[in-house]
Amino acid sequence: MMNSTIATSGTPFSRRELLRVGGAGVMGISLAKLLGAAEGTTAGKSASVIAPKADSCIILMLNGGPSHLDMWDMKPEAPDNIRGEFKPIPSTLTGVPVSEHLPKLSQQMHRCTLIRSMHHGVNNAHAAAVYVALTGHDRGEIGGGALPTDNPYPGAVAARLLPNKPDALPHVALPYKTKEGAGGPPQPGFYGGLLGRSYDPLWVLKDPNAADFSVPEFTLGTDVSVERLAKRGELLTQFNSDLRNSPSRASFDAMDKMQHRALDVLTSDKVRSAFRLDQEPAVMRDAYGRNIYGQSTLLARRLIEAGTRVVTLSWAPDANATWDTHGSNFKTLKETLLPQFDSACGTLLSDLAQRSMLERTLVVVTGDFGRTPKINGNNGGRDHWNYCYTIMLAGGGMKAGHVFGASDRTGAFPADRPTSPGNVLATIYRLLGIDHRLELYDNLNRPHRIVPKGDVMEELIA
DSSP states (O other), X not given: OOOOEEOSSSOOOOHHHHTGGGSOEETTEEHHHHHHHTTOOOTTSOOOOOOOSOSEEEEEEETTOOOGGGTTSOOTTSOHHHHOSOOEEOOSSTTOOEETTOHHHHTTGGGEEEEEEEOOSOSSOHHHHHHHHHHSOOOOSOOSSOOTTSOOOHHHHHHHHSOOOTTOOSEEEESOOOBSSTTSOBOSSSSOGGGOGGGSOEEEXXXXXXXXXXXXXXXXXXXXXXXXXXXXXXXXXXXXXXXXXXXXXXXHHHHHHHHHHHHHHHTOHHHHHHTOGGGSOHHHHHHHOSSHHHHHHHHHHHHHHTTOSEEEEEOOSBTTSSSOOSSSHXXXXXXXXXXXXXXXXXXXXXXXXXXXXXXXEEXXXXXXXXXXXXXXXXXXXXXXXXXXXXXXXXXXXXXXXXXXOEEOTTSSSEEXXXXXXXXXXXXXXXXXXXXXXXXEEOTTOOEEESSSXXXXXXXXXX
């Protein structure tokens, strides 16, 4: 079975195909199945009730390994071959400077928590490092693409355990299925894994910055009105009514329910409108940045407004394309990466706050690892460094204006309160109202703890 995908090329599915075989088939799998996935709970154990502090989550995955030393854990007193070319500037969080190339984000730091003592066990394979960052499962230097036995990422877990919002897409990933390398297999960590393919995200793989950006799967053409689609739903109900008298009545009733939820999503003004970036004021689109990542971040905000619970943005077509700055680290950061990230993330935080959404929307900015303190000879590059790096969280119940942990004087190793992705994932789940100690069951009914090694970082929760 294929992933649910809005492809960047090829012939899109027609609306007739969307409704064939008794279900609203969307982007390669049945939307009814995707929505039905959100109805499930763990086999043999119901989800613990934890009052959530966040209704939704946006994950900005800086895929490739962003340099903590050149962003938000700068070492201006370190030797030249460590501190680099950039100068720190003050932020709205007293005593916590950031890079001079993050001016917008510097004005949002009072809303954020920085964790400066991150580390894990993967230093070479981007895929394995992304996997531990997004699932909390450290399997060592093992790549090989996404596997059906992988542990699920937060969007899939939330779809499995939390009630789905009416007329909403459960979880979405964009704008790339990042590959392990150019032409390589897709990275693990973004999928439903052992929960099954129906828990994979809805992939939006078109460039939201393109002048002709649209999602035809959620756009009714002149030949199919909302009313006509509803009529097809009525016909589907009549057809299914004949099947309810069979011994499998319960299964048909469940499928009928999911089919109608799929039709509700396809005809939802909220969902269809979320993809209409042309409805945004030009000044807002400019603020996020007129590039694929800026407009994807804006689209993430619009999807959250439309009821999507988790949106994950992977900031690279392949692991080596953007933040993997082995060469020309400072040139690439200064000219491209940091200006784009600053506009997207800085605007996202201020935009959410102005819309009174930040309090219930958790924003997570992370990466596979950091970069080496020592600058290499490849035109001023930095290499992989998993021994110490920084991530940022904001909103959704996180403590505002806080720094957790510290690195040593060169940013090489944690000097205070070392922590791991497992602890961060446990905290993210806690904020979403999920007990990270719960067991999920695969198709063979085998139990798998959501986060095997990790504890909630209670002091980071407001």
